[in-house]
Amino acid sequence: MKIVIAPDSYKGSLESSEVAHHIARAFKDVHPELTVIQKPMADGGEGTLDALAAATDHKRQSIRLTGPLGDPIDSSYLILEDGTVAIEAASVLGLTLVPTDQRNPERTTSYGLGEAILDALERGYRTFMIALGGSSTNDGGLGILQALGLHVQGKQGKPVGSLSKDLYHIDSVDKSTLDPRLEECTFRVACDVSNPLTRPNGASHVYGPQKGASEEQVNQLDEALGKWGRLLNEDNMETPGAGAAGGLGFAFLTLGGELESGAKLVSEAIKLEESMKDADLLITGEGKSDEQTLYGKAPAYVADLAAEYGIPAILLSGSIEGDRDQLRSTFMSSFSIVPNIISLEDCMNHASNYLYDTSIEIARLWGHIVER
Numbered sequence: 158m159k160i161v162i163a164p165d166s167y168k169g170s171l172e173s174s175e176v177a178h179h180i181a182r183a184f185k186d187v188h189p190e191l192t193v194i195q196k197p198m199a200d201g202g203e204g205t206l207d208a209l210a211a212a213t214d215h216k217r218q219s220i221r222l223t224g225p226l227g228d229p230i231d232s233s234y235l236i237l238e239d240g241t242v243a244i245e246a247a248s249v250l251g252l253t254l255v256p257t258d259q260r261n262p263e264r265t266t267s268y269g270l271g272e273a274i275l276d277a278l279e280r281g282y283r284t285f286m287i288a289l290g291g292s293s294t295n296d297g298g299l300g301i302l303q304a305l306g307l308h309v310q311g312k313q314g315k316p317v318g319s320l321s322k323d324l325y326h327i328d329s330v331d332k333s334t335l336d337p338r339l340e341e342c343t344f345r346v347a348c349d350v351s352n353p354l355t356r357p358n359g360a361s362h363v364y365g366p367q368k369g370a371s372e373e374q375v376n377q378l379d380e381a382l383g384k385w386g387r388l389l390n391e392d393n394m395e396t397p398g399a400g401a402a403g404g405l406g407f408a409f410l411t412l413g414g415e416l417e418s419g420a421k422l423v424s425e426a427i428k429l430e431e432s433m434k435d436a437d438l439l440i441t442g443e444g445k446s447d448e449q450t451l452y453g454k455a456p457a458y459v460a461d462l463a464a465e466y467g468i469p470a471i472l473l474s475g476s477i478e479g480d481r482d483q484l485r486s487t488f489m490s491s492f493s494i495v496p497n498i499i500s501l502e503d504c505m506n507h508a509s510n511y512l513y514d515t516s517i518e519i520a521r522l523w524g525h526i527v528e529r
Contacts, residue, residue: 159437160184161194166199166204167508168444172204173198174208175509176197176442176512180512180513183514183517184520187520194432200347201349202247202290203248203253203290204247205247205423206248210235213427214238215237218235220233225249225266225269226266236282239284242274242284244274246267246292262293263370265293266296266299267408268319283338288419289419292403293403295403295404296319299408302335302389302412303319307335311326324378327381339413342413347417348418348419353395353397354404360379364400393410393411398416401416419453434466437527439468444476446476446477446478456488470487473494473512474492474493474494
């Protein structure tokens with residue numbers, strides 16, 4: 158018998174590789190004869206590099222680059238076995254890198270992400286996987302494109318900076334100065350939202366407030382992104398996903414990138430489907446599950462893939478809320494690791510123990526059903 162364990166992370170407590178490890182340990186403790194395949198997953202947000210690192214042959218390349226507030230930070234990207242460079246926006250310009258009292262999207266930049274791409278170009282790589290989730294920026298990729306050579310000017314030819322607030326002063330752009338090596342590149346971009354660049358459903362209005370923007374800033378940034386979009390490529394402004402990560406989706410469309418499901422990109426990189434072909438059970442999960450899990454989240458993608466091979470899928474998450482009937486449309490059954498009424502702090506601090514204990518019970522039940 159064979160089971161595949163492919164969870165996302167329990168954000169704030171366990172990485173996806175740790176979740177997979179504890180579930181696998183429980184199943185092996187109950188059924189030593191089992192073949193257990195661990196395939197930690199991610200959907201293109203924070204933790205994507207960790208999931209890829211846990212399940213693929215790779216090299217980690219350290220790099221010092223510009224952080225979201227303009228200060229130097231230490232970061233890294235992965236070079237996968239096939240030569241694909243995987244870069245995670247969250248580890249370069251993520252919201253968690255900005256102290257709560259300094260969160261203001263006018264004062265953040267995506268420049269460091271462009272520097273990471275430039276570093277990989279210098280090393281000879283031309284194929285990229287970009288995970289966009291978790292950004293702190295709202296600059297429409299201004300910083301990225303400047304790092305890659307885009308010439309941006311204000312009125313009377315004045316130079317323009319790379320913070321989001323500098324969008325207010327842009328008068329012209331010159332795409333001919335972009336690094337010519339970009340023409341040789343392929344960008345596959347993990348993007349699980351459909352927001353356009355601007356207007357009520359755009360980057361500034363939908364995501365600006367959670368990054369610290371006031372109502373006034375939201376309106377100003379939306380207007381500035383509109384002008385920025387028209388200067389670069391107006392046709393891409395309404396493309397679903399252009400507004401992802403503060404408009405970084407738009408920047409990668411400008412570079413000829415393709416916006417794709419993050420879960421799909423990760424699953425392909427870790428060869429998830431290949432591991433499922435003769436499996437008897439799939440277990441997946443995430444920190445908190447509800448109806449939204451069914452829309453672009455890694456557990457639902459994994460379960461749908463398992464269904465193609467007739468494999469039942471179990472959802473094992475930190476907590477489960479909302480309409481379980483909707484979850485049953487995709488998962489055979491769903492479980493929360495929370496044993497009783499406890500505080501969030503207690504659950505976070507003891508997640509590994511609760512996860513292992515719940516997995517033991519599932520393993521025992523599953524074994525009894527299979528034996529019958």
